[in-house]
Amino acid sequence: MEVAVRKELAKDLEGIVGEKYVRADDVIRWTYAIEDFAGAFFHPLSDKYGRPDIVVKPHSADEVSKIVKLANKQKVPVIARGGGSDMTGAATPLKKTGGIILDMTDMNRVLDFQEGLNAVRVQPGIRWGELHHELAKKGVTSGVRGPHGFLGATLGGGIGGNCFSINSPKYGWVNENVLNLQVVLPNGDIIETGSLANTKVKDWYYRYCNGPDLVGIFLGAGGAFGVITEFTLRTYPIPEHSATLAYSFPDTDSQLKFVFKLEWYGYVTDLWGLAFYTLPDSIKRILAPLVGERDLAIFATEAYDKDIFKAQKKAVDKMAKEFNGTAIPVEGLCHALGISIINQTEWMGGGTFGKVMGPNGSDTCSIAHLPQWQRVVGSALEIMQKNEDALSGSIPLIGAEHFFLFAQLLGRGGISNTFAMTPGDFTDPEKLKKAQDLYNEIVESYMDTGVAALYRIGKESQFLMKRFKPEYISFMKAIKKALDPNNIMNPGVLGLGLEEEE
Amino acid sequence: MRLEECKQEAWICNHCSMCTQTINDESGFYRVCPVYEQLRFEDVSARGHNTIAFYLLNGTLKYSKEVANSTYDCTTCASCEEICKPMSNLIAQIGGSALKTLLPGILRPLGAELEPVQSVAIVQAMRADCVDLGLQPEPLRKMAESTEKNYNPYDEPHANRTKWAEGLDIPRTADTVLFVGCNAAYRRQEIAVSTAKILKGAAVEFAVLEDEWCCGSPMLRAGNVDVAERMIKHDVDLLKEKNVKRLVTACAEGYMAISKDWPKVTGALPFEVLHMSQLMAELISKGRIRLKRRINRKVTYHDPCHLGRVMGIYDEPREVLRAIPGVELVEMYPTRHAAWCCGAGGGLKDSNPALALAIGAEKIPLIMETGASVLASSCPFCKTHFVDVIGRAGKLIEVKDVTELVAESMGV
Numbered sequence: 001m002e003v004a005v006r007k008e009l010a011k012d013l014e015g016i017v018g019e020k021y022v023r024a025d026d027v028i029r030w031t032y033a034i035e036d037f038a039g040a041f042f043h044p045l046s047d048k049y050g051r052p053d054i055v056v057k058p059h060s061a062d063e064v065s066k067i068v069k070l071a072n073k074q075k076v077p078v079i080a081r082g083g084g085s086d087m088t089g090a091a092t093p094l095k096k097t098g099g100i101i102l103d104m105t106d107m108n109r110v111l112d113f114q115e116g117l118n119a120v121r122v123q124p125g126i127r128w129g130e131l132h133h134e135l136a137k138k139g140v141t142s143g144v145r146g147p148h149g150f151l152g153a154t155l156g157g158g159i160g161g162n163c164f165s166i167n168s169p170k171y172g173w174v175n176e177n178v179l180n181l182q183v184v185l186p187n188g189d190i191i192e193t194g195s196l197a198n199t200k201v202k203d204w205y206y207r208y209c210n211g212p213d214l215v216g217i218f219l220g221a222g223g224a225f226g227v228i229t230e231f232t233l234r235t236y237p238i239p240e241h242s243a244t245l246a247y248s249f250p251d252t253d254s255q256l257k258f259v260f261k262l263e264w265y266g267y268v269t270d271l272w273g274l275a276f277y278t279l280p281d282s283i284k285r286i287l288a289p290l291v292g293e294r295d296l297a298i299f300a301t302e303a304y305d306k307d308i309f310k311a312q313k314k315a316v317d318k319m320a321k322e323f324n325g326t327a328i329p330v331e332g333l334c335h336a337l338g339i340s341i342i343n344q345t346e347w348m349g350g351g352t353f354g355k356v357m358g359p360n361g362s363d364t365c366s367i368a369h370l371p372q373w374q375r376v377v378g379s380a381l382e383i384m385q386k387n388e389d390a391l392s393g394s395i396p397l398i399g400a401e402h403f404f405l406f407a408q409l410l411g412r413g414g415i416s417n418t419f420a421m422t423p424g425d426f427t428d429p430e431k432l433k434k435a436q437d438l439y440n441e442i443v444e445s446y447m448d449t450g451v452a453a454l455y456r457i458g459k460e461s462q463f464l465m466k467r468f469k470p471e472y473i474s475f476m477k478a479i480k481k482a483l484d485p486n487n488i489m490n491p492g493v494l495g496l497g498l499e500e501e502e
Numbered sequence: 503m504r505l506e507e508c509k510q511e512a513w514i515c516n517h518c519s520m521c522t523q524t525i526n527d528e529s530g531f532y533r534v535c536p537v538y539e540q541l542r543f544e545d546v547s548a549r550g551h552n553t554i555a556f557y558l559l560n561g562t563l564k565y566s567k568e569v570a571n572s573t574y575d576c577t578t579c580a581s582c583e584e585i586c587k588p589m590s591n592l593i594a595q596i597g598g599s600a601l602k603t604l605l606p607g608i609l610r611p612l613g614a615e616l617e618p619v620q621s622v623a624i625v626q627a628m629r630a631d632c633v634d635l636g637l638q639p640e641p642l643r644k645m646a647e648s649t650e651k652n653y654n655p656y657d658e659p660h661a662n663r664t665k666w667a668e669g670l671d672i673p674r675t676a677d678t679v680l681f682v683g684c685n686a687a688y689r690r691q692e693i694a695v696s697t698a699k700i701l702k703g704a705a706v707e708f709a710v711l712e713d714e715w716c717c718g719s720p721m722l723r724a725g726n727v728d729v730a731e732r733m734i735k736h737d738v739d740l741l742k743e744k745n746v747k748r749l750v751t752a753c754a755e756g757y758m759a760i761s762k763d764w765p766k767v768t769g770a771l772p773f774e775v776l777h778m779s780q781l782m783a784e785l786i787s788k789g790r791i792r793l794k795r796r797i798n799r800k801v802t803y804h805d806p807c808h809l810g811r812v813m814g815i816y817d818e819p820r821e822v823l824r825a826i827p828g829v830e831l832v833e834m835y836p837t838r839h840a841a842w843c844c845g846a847g848g849g850l851k852d853s854n855p856a857l858a859l860a861i862g863a864e865k866i867p868l869i870m871e872t873g874a875s876v877l878a879s880s881c882p883f884c885k886t887h888f889v890d891v892i893g894r895a896g897k898l899i900e901v902k903d904v905t906e907l908v909a910e911s912m913g914v
Binding site for chain 1: 509510517519520521522523525526527532534542543544545549550553554556557562563566568569572592595596
């Protein structure tokens with residue numbers, strides 16, 4: 001965008017949100033040119049990412065609507081951004097299109113919470129930590145705790161990007177908990193879905209009524225079809241009884257069967273699984289003397305009633321034995337320390353990630369059908385082992401020179417986040433290139449198994465577009481064209497809005 | 503570029519955004535970056551600074567007035583580093599200090615660091631580059647000029663440095679030296695006086711050195727590295743020449759600089775360094791400080807960022823306050839490692855006074871919620887700033903240094 005045009009547009013935007021909330025200087029443009037660092041660099045499109053032209057902070061749906069109308073008139077892209085920690089470039093502008101970033105973090109209020117509603121109405125810029133704080137005051141929980149480690153991430157980014165969450169095995173994906181939306185469409189119209197479509201309804205939020213489930217179109221869409229400006233999330237009572245449990249298993253097949261059944265029966269709140277043979281040697285050396293060369297399931301379980309909790313733990317133990325599981329006595333230790341080691345909010349955040357796990361590792365944001373987890377991980381493991389050099393230079397946990405980690409982060413519905421952590425030394429361009437290639441090869445191998453998918457797409461659509469059925473792509477494009485004929489909503493996300501390249 | 507030294511740190515930041523804004527009930531954080539809370543754009547948060555550093559390092563972005571503005575809009579309060587500390591949440595839940603001490607010892611030999619991304623060091627390195635390029639904000643440039651000329655940043659004559667001590671009959675040589683610091687010497691002389699009176703009252707043989715220079719801290723925070731090093735070398739040479747065995751200071755800023763920064767410039771220091779709160783706690787426990795007079799006041803304590811988060815001194819000032827008969831110590835929320843900055847640090851009070859005051863004003867409701875009638879701190883800079891902030895709000899609460907309360911209770 002030419003400087004004069006940018007200045008003029010910035011002035012118009014100041015008229016909508018006020019001078020204090022519009023920035024178009026170089027510093028702010030570069031600051032908003034990147035989200036999650038590792039995600040941005042492992043990404044094959046990273047050289048196509050660029051700066052926004054302007055960053056704006058709206059405070060209401062009305063302001064968003066006016067901004068979108070203005071952008072539509074001038075055919076300028078609009079990209080809504082929350083905490084800015086997406087790993088797939090969802091809220092990063094493309095170099096060739098630039099655009100206006102809507103920094104949604106000032107739209108961070110809890111709008112409605114009523115006793116007996118079992119839900120909370122929020123603005124999308126609310127951060128997970130802020131939500132937990134507000135709900136704790138009411139004595140309830142959202143169940144899903146947000147992405148691992150990103151208490152600074154916003155809920156809007158979570159629902160726009162299909163957030164895999166802490167406590168997903170029990171409470172489902174974040175988006176399974178969304179009841180209702182308010183969305184600013186690309187033409188500036190403000191719509192409300194489900195029960196709120198009825199003008200008589202003011203504060204009753206339900207999703208599956210008044211026609212088709214329009215909520216689903218906007219969830220996981222990365223802002224391709226509109227800007228979410230309000231939504232309702234389920235809430236739950238806070239369980240009074242919880243424990244961290246762990247079992248080891250003689251082989252991965254037994255471990256996976258146990259994990260699958262555990263989730264199916266609803267006994268697990270959150271779980272990390274480790275298959276011994278997939279671990280780096282450094283971790284193997286530590287684990288082997290402690291638990292033998294066995295596979296692990298470490299998980300949190302909880303209940304509202306003491307007797308049910310007791311019975312649940314007994315049932316879990318029986319289930320583990322069915323698959324030759326051996327209990328690892330972590331419950332007493334965790335109880336004594338007053339912690340749960342599984343549903344911690346910090347494992348992937350801040351320095352815990354950068355300094356302990358290894359600098360700038362990347363998660364592949366992929367899921368797999370749990371019973372076939374080994375099929376998905378197997379080929380990726382071979383790729384990793386073949387290319388260890390690409391991962392050298394990291395400062396990983398336990399002093400390992402090379403480091404990668406496959407873990408099963410359990411979700412609900414028999415799926416697992418096939419978390420592949422691949423640190424790389426980004427200060428060395430050659431190593432960075434190798435790490436990028438390795439990352440791409442791993443994701444490609446996942447996708448070719450036929451039992452894996454990307455839960456978060458962002459701008460990583462190249463993995464999908466070549467595999468999607470043509471009818472599916474046509475349908476997506478038809479929705480896009482109907483809602484956003486000028487392609488202003490986050491061009492490139494989900495592979496949409498860049499027709500001119502084809 | 504001096505920033506080159508921080509390249510690895512800038513690359514390690516994974517941009518998780520916790521340092522920008524969040525609430526973490528488990529570890530007691532309610533908001534993180536005081537500047538972001540005011541300005542609301544990410545270029546002033548640690549993540550923003552780290553991003554700017556990254557683009558400066560790869561040559562995409564060039565230093566400019568705008569870069570300098572973003573870089574200097576930071577109080578260096580290190581709240582960003584506190585929330586970034588690896589496994590700090592878990593440590594806080596377990597209960598804190600024992601694990602905090604043990605865990606690095608266990609993990610470091612295994613190759614894992616428990617240090618956070620060094621976001622404050624990155625800011626300071628960018629500031630140093632701004633100084634080299636003539637982009638430093640004018641008020642800070644003038645302070646550096648004054649420090650070179652007068653050995654204090656306030657443009658005060660060096661000859662007046664110990665004027666506060668007139669009539670107190672303080673020796674010029676002793677094993678223990680009271681390092682007064684520029685702020686207490688020229689601005690908050692009541693802290694210098696009460697500190698000296700406490701030491702005398704406790705029969706501590708101590709000296710104040712007429713030729714003490716600035717500790718270098720304000721210069722280091724502002725990016726004037728060369729000036730700072732000159733000050734530090736002078737002070738260390740002087741203290742060595744006087745054969746000093748122990749240095750005590752009532753300044754949080756000075757204590758941090760002397761403990762952390764001086765050894766980087768001159769090597770290991772041949773004397774012990776104590777903050778006055780540490781020495782007071784020790785003297786009270788030994789019965790050498792006798793707190794005779796009751797002070798029937800409800801007191802809340804503001805943790806100076808550089809004494810608390812950076813140097814880990816949280817307990818001693820509280821122990822001292824609790825020992826004063828009649829004092830009821832009440833805590834703000836958030837507190838200790840998650841305490842909100844007063845707004846004065848990192849040169850912000852001079853480079854952007856309106857912003858510094860706004861940050862300070864934000865803390866007033868937290869202070870007033872405690873119902874305290876006295877706001878105590880252990881740092882002359884914090885006191886100076888709170889006197890300004892609270893004065894503008896209508897003198898809602900009295901602001902005192904811990905040394906003043908102790909001196910009052912001792913009746914000295």
